[in-house]
Amino acid sequence: MINDKIGRRLTDLRISLTDQCNLRCAYCMPKEIFGPNYPFLKRNEWLHFEELDVLVKTFLHLGVKKIRLTGGEPLLRPGIVNFVERLKDHHNVEEITLTTNALRLAKEVQALKAAGLSRVTVSLDALDPKILGEINGRGKSPDIVLNAIDAALNVGLSIKVNMVVQKGVNEGEVLPMARYFKDLGVPLRFIEYMDVGNHNGWKMAKVFSADEILKEIQAEFEIEPIDLSSSAEVAKRYRYKDHTSEFGLITSVTQPFCGGCTRARISADGKLYTCLFASTGLDLRKILRSEKYHKDQLLSILSKHWGHRDDRYSELRAVTKNAQEKVEMSYIGG
């Protein structure tokens, strides 16, 4: 469906399966805040798979074609493989993807592929073990992630890698990462560090911009842009002239793309958000668990909600103070 106010089509649904994670990336869940006493959701507060299935069916009626499973860390949610299988049974789902830190990917990858997963996006911010261990807050080394990527390639799963680049932290890893994934033939997407959630201490000065990333890469490689004028992609894509590999830039901070924002997001606790930076969401769990709920109402509730959206946080970032509380990234998963 198309939003009448700003003409935004709804094509993608992101589902956060849990707010919990086995890492503590400082830009997402800093360990000082997300410590042992942090009030994570209880199991019954997550949307059940049956409830998610009802929502998915309705979103498919509204035009959604792609579903991404995310978190927190989605591979911590028991039953995810069966859920992928269930999603695949809806004939109009074109793509089911997963975003993961890959700590548990290697042992699930075969089953996920067999269940019908189309692609996996793995997050990896550095190849240097010391730098990576500090970013992820748990000292986890890149080997485990690189092995999982190899395992995914071995079962024929399509892969992308996400790298969040922070100035003063891992900009020195841009070239080593570019070289490694160019040779492997896996698209690497550089993401500008964003002011998501309320606890990561984001400052514009910590953003290593897409222009700066591009300059680093151009110093070593000959590249050319891939024409995406007819596509709804948010990444700006480039190919290496001497290779079939490509990379992308996600310029959410320095060149926002709110006008092309076609995603709805369901948080782990069942709220519907139409923007990564929203402070409130529509409580779908409450609706689905209410005694008065009737399934015929859902289509009109969801279509009205999408029809009224006018979010464009990133476009307004520079001109407003945006001091409101925002949903945590670990609740809605990027």
Ligand code: SAM
């Ligand atoms: N745990 C999984 C993972 O890390 O892939 C899925 C959830 S994570 C919230 C989804 C994506 O959001 C990851 O690629 C992560 O790097 C990105 N992300 C988290 N915080 C971010 C921030 N402050 N700025 C930019 N990207 C961020």
Ligand code: SF4
């Ligand atoms: Fe966990 Fe992903 Fe957030 Fe890192 S980015 S803390 S892996 S949810």
Ligand code: SF4
């Ligand atoms: Fe979409 Fe909000 Fe990001 Fe703009 S700021 S692209 S509306 S999620």
